[in-house]
Amino acid sequence: MKNDSASIRDGILNGDRRIISRAITSVENGNERAYAIRSAIANHLGRAHVIGVTGPPGGGKSTLVSALIRTLRLRGQTVAVIAIDPSSPITGGAVLGDRIRMGSQQADEGVFIRSLASRGHLGGLARSTGDVIDVFDAAGFDTIIVETVGAGQSEVEITKFADTRLVICPPGLGDDIQAIKAGVLEIADAFVVTKADLPDANRTHRELESMLALRSNKSVVPPVLQLIATTGQGIEVLVEWLSSRAQRGTRHCSGGTQSVLKMLSQLISVDQYARLLGLELVTAAPGSATVRMQVIDQHMNFNDRCHGGAIFSLGDTALGLACNSYGTISSLIDGQLSIVSAVEKGEWLLAHAFEVSRTRKIGSYRVDITRMRDNSHVAGMHGTVYFLDKPNPALITPSVK
Template sequence: MLARSISLIEHGELAAGVVSKALAPHLGRAHVLGITGAPGAGKSTLVHAMLGELLSRGQRIAVVAVDPSSPISGGAVLGDRVRMGEHGAHANVFIRSLATRGHLGGLSQSTEEIVDVMDAAGFDTIIIETVGAGQSEVEIMRVADTRLVACAPGMGDNVQAIKAGILEIADLLVVTKSDLPGANATARDLKDMLHLRSAQAAATWTVPVLQSCATTAAGVVELLDSIAQHAKVVGHGRRLMARRPPKAAVALDSTALVMHLASVDPFAQSLGIRCIEAGKGTATVILTLQEQHLNFNGTCHGGLVFALADSAFGLASNSYGKVAAGIDAHVTYQQAARLGDCLLARATEVSRSRKLAVYRVDVTRADGAVISSFTGTVYITGVDIAAAAAHAAQETM
């Protein structure tokens, strides 16, 4: 399905925006990482090394390789597959090269839609690799939450190429092939260039200059840690911001708000809980039971059922844009759930006054069997969710 959807987009068989619109409620979960740099800078090899590390961190990763400069994309496609080959066959990795020949519409537009499809498919990280050759890369890199520019050592030209527009969008700079001579000198050059830039740049994030060697995987852990750090600062789904309606309209849109809240809930995300549907006073979350969700009897852990119901409860009660604090919850368990079961928790509003609201959550299996019932009460504070989020962001800085 994923591959077919991407092909439709790639061949221009769908009008621009159709896919994104259809997938809108499912977007904003994945962290999108863009990697660019001059031809041969070592991007694909680095992506391969990162895949290994991300897999060991339990992630599902999608890669889209875009090569706008190459007239014969066939070669590039094969090359990237081979370089990422070992991990490319892993069940948690999906790699797609974007053939640019005969491409209809803007390349950045299709890249963005392909990223949407991958995001909706539930990948944790989506990596876009593109060759740093000009304006189209800057456009493509706009889709990413975190922008990484790769630069091989000892190439004055390489640094020059980066100067032309790309440096402005870099969140991280990586000197690749650090096993080669000149890596330190290149890192120094880049730091000097950043120094010139930092005068006008906003101070929310300091662009680090890192080094990596893909062949020995040296520096890859530090690089991914730094990327994760940046993800914390910018959040996920930066590309979606531009699509949002103006502020006043957002305040009324409970669906967008709840989807956003679900995407910034690390606890629910760590369990694999996803929000699939939301509105004023309602939310539905979903989870497929995996090994780590089971108790010693081999059935679903009661704490997980509670967490699932509680997630729906939290989202539904916060859907009005005011912070709602849970003050009480009751849960009953009707029957056990097992490995592979797909569970849904649907929260609906029972009553709502100025200060208190009561919700009921039904946890069911996909075939409709009732697993658990949950009721909960919230105290409605006068605090705007946006204001609370801004305050929390400031405290973590």
């Protein structure tokens, strides 16, 4: 297996398409060879710019991806695309459509398009998507685009692997724009109004901007761009904006971020209490973590409001992940929570924990807890943690045979 994995690694690093393809199948199936591949390429990651494209079914994602491929290729970049097919591999509607739309580009050596079927198993899919991104990254693709249908939580799960998240918004979504607002507002780095040749495009653009203006945290306002992917009009502006982000090295400094995300996903997946409360990791970086929770029956107190203990647990989980993001164990020794606003059933809460200061043994962390709906402040938390100089046993990966 050792020589085998060394030759797979060399094949991937040399961009051998057949070996890349086989490696993807292995990591997708999560078989024994997947471990060998993961560890063989672990030191060759963090160079590519990973772009997540999400939005409603039929919204124009694949057409946009196709236009992006063309423009990036003209600029001399290589591009890999991962199209997540939410339907079964048998009906395969989206995959078939994508093959037709992106088909002509598959023959180009600088382009690699791969569909992954979700098979109704989100956790596994999110993990294998991260692994497939790593394979393409190790293979030297400059840009890796992940297309997912924004039909639920899956897009958030999968786009957390991206450095840049584009949320596409075709004209005339009507009330669906509210759904975008609730689900993916927090993750979008930019909104793209697709099909700008259609009559309602300007209205959709205005609605998105007014929705963004409502946010109380305006430190980074995601831009709203308009384009017609079928003709390529507006694509240059998007590509310029994307390349300005890539140059800033989102992923260079976050080669670490990528592995922190993986590590913390692993930690939260074995945290039984987090599972009981329905907590989900949204994003993470060294020293910070963002976790979300939807308030449901089991979180309610006797006044029919979200229990303070549930809010504390959400904040504590985000804080715990943030201070465990260095791979060693640390634990809370003191924590305070102030709740400023009652929370109703059905609301989504987001807890963003970040490091204020750190010495070898002691860290100070803050957590902002907000409503995802309008970014309003719900609670603030402060905690002091103690760092042990011991690797976290939950993070020890199975050995390669």
